[in-house]
Amino acid sequence: xxxxxxxxxxxxxxxxxxxxxxxxxxxxxxxxxxxxxxxxxxxxxxxxxxxxxxxxxxxxxxxxxxxxxxxxxxxxxxxxxxxxxxxxxxxxxxxxxxxxxxxxxxxxxxxxxxxxxxxxxxxxxxxxxxxxxxxxxxxxxxxxxxxxxxxxxxxxxxxxxxxxxxxxxxxxxxxxxxxxxxxxxxxxxxxxxxxxxxxxxxxxxxxxxxxxxxxxxxxxxxxxxxxxxxxxxxxxxxxxxxxxxxxxxxxxxxxxxxxxxxxxxxxxxxxxxxxxxxxxxxxxxxxxxxxxxxxxxxxxxxxxxxxxxxxxxxxxxxxxxxxxxxxxxxxxxxxxxxxxxxxxxxxxxxxxxxxxxxxxxxxxxxxxxxxxxxxxxxxxxx
Numbered sequence: 550x551x552x553x554x555x556x557x558x559x560x561x562x563x564x565x566x567x568x569x570x571x572x573x574x575x576x577x578x579x580x581x582x583x584x585x586x587x588x589x590x591x592x593x594x595x596x597x598x599x600x601x602x603x604x605x606x607x608x609x610x611x612x613x614x615x616x617x618x619x620x621x622x623x624x625x626x627x628x629x630x631x632x633x634x635x636x637x638x639x640x641x642x643x644x645x646x647x648x649x650x651x652x653x654x655x656x657x658x659x660x661x662x663x664x665x666x667x668x669x670x671x672x673x674x675x676x677x678x679x680x681x682x683x684x685x686x687x688x689x690x691x692x693x694x695x696x697x698x699x700x701x702x703x704x705x706x707x708x709x710x711x712x713x714x715x716x717x718x719x720x721x722x723x724x725x726x727x728x729x730x731x732x733x734x735x736x737x738x739x740x741x742x743x744x745x746x747x748x749x750x751x752x753x754x755x756x757x758x759x760x761x762x763x764x765x766x767x768x769x770x771x772x773x774x775x776x777x778x779x780x781x782x783x784x785x786x787x788x789x790x791x792x793x794x795x796x797x798x799x800x801x802x803x804x805x806x807x808x809x810x811x812x813x814x815x816x817x818x819x820x821x822x823x824x825x826x827x828x829x830x831x832x833x834x835x836x837x838x839x840x841x842x843x844x845x846x847x848x849x850x851x852x853x854x855x856x857x858x859x860x861x862x863x864x865x866x867x868x869x870x871x872x873x874x875x876x877x878x879x880x881x882x883x884x885x886x887x888x889x890x891x892x893x894x895x896x897x898x899x900x901x902x903x904x905x906x907x908x909x910x911x912x913x914x915x916x917x918x919x920x921x922x923x924x925x926x927x928x929x930x931x
Contacts, residue, residue: 646674670729731867
């Protein structure tokens with residue numbers, strides 16, 4: 550038997566990681582500006598994180614949700630306090646797709662409807678309803694296409710007013726679109742969505758799977774709009790590499806035994822990992838650090854020639870070069886040992902580094918980017 554080949558793989562095998570750096574089998578060092586799809590939030594092998602998991606592993610690693618687990622209560626308390634959503638409830642699961650699937654299900658249970666409004670460029674996961682709400686027909690099987698989904702242009706207020714009415718179950722939107730190319734819904738647009746949803750009994754779901762947990766410089770990217778969504782989904786940076794996810798659920802949703810369920814969600818190791826991440830974010834003042842380093846990086850990028858557009862905030866940044874983005878990304882990896890991400894349209898380079906990356910490490914990237922941009926800039930000038 551061999552792996553089912555659904556991923557295009559680099560000819561690189563990392564065997565060691567620390568902070569924002571990786572080392573392969575040959576000992577070559579790489580700078581990680583992608584964090585394994587924005588998963589590495591507090592750095593590879595953070596000592597507090599690894600110690601927390603090792604300590605828990607010696608006690609109990611797993612048991613089902615049929616028993617008491619006070620770690621779930623500790624996690625919910627810390628997450629509520631740091632995110633500003635103390636009054637919400639928390640349902641724990643294992644992946645971002647699972648979180649979005651359960652959020653959509655909760656919305657439908659709440660108002661008895663099934664039509665979903667999503668947005669062009671969206672990515673919400675690969676499970677049934679989540680992939681149907683993802684704006685990529687190539688990964689949506691006929692089985693998934695039975696869902697009733699309407700895709701609207703991002704930030705199009707007229708379209709939102711026209712389509713959001715009493716027939717809609719939920720509106721699902723990312724705090725900042727990741728796969729879609731680091732595109733952000735404006736504060737006014739999010740405020741309008743909340744107003745329309747409340748007016749028509751529609752549930753507003755904020756997908757903060759990639760943009761949450763401090764990635765934008767705020768705990769959640771949507772907080773700048775001053776809104777309070779009905780449901781917020783989290784994953785990726787929540788566990789710093791350990792599979793853990795959740796749905797933050799506003800007061801007013803009625804919990805019933807059997808309404809939702811999961812085998813692995815909220816297990817002891819997952820909770821230990823997620824608690825460790827929150828402890829590091831709080832004790833090391835990571836959100837303030839993201840604001841500082843993010844502004845530093847954006848300032849350096851704006852000073853470079855050969856960049857057509859820069860999007861995002863904090864340490865969730867998209868770069869649209871004036872030349873072939875795929876070749877640029879390839880050179881950064883092969884010639885300079887720097888991992889970056891890509892958008893679905895292959896035009897935007899995505900930067901999603903560990904949130905505690907250093908200024909010196911960002912300078913290494915800036916110098917590398919400048920060197921790979923220079924030939925293209927020179928060619929354009931001539």
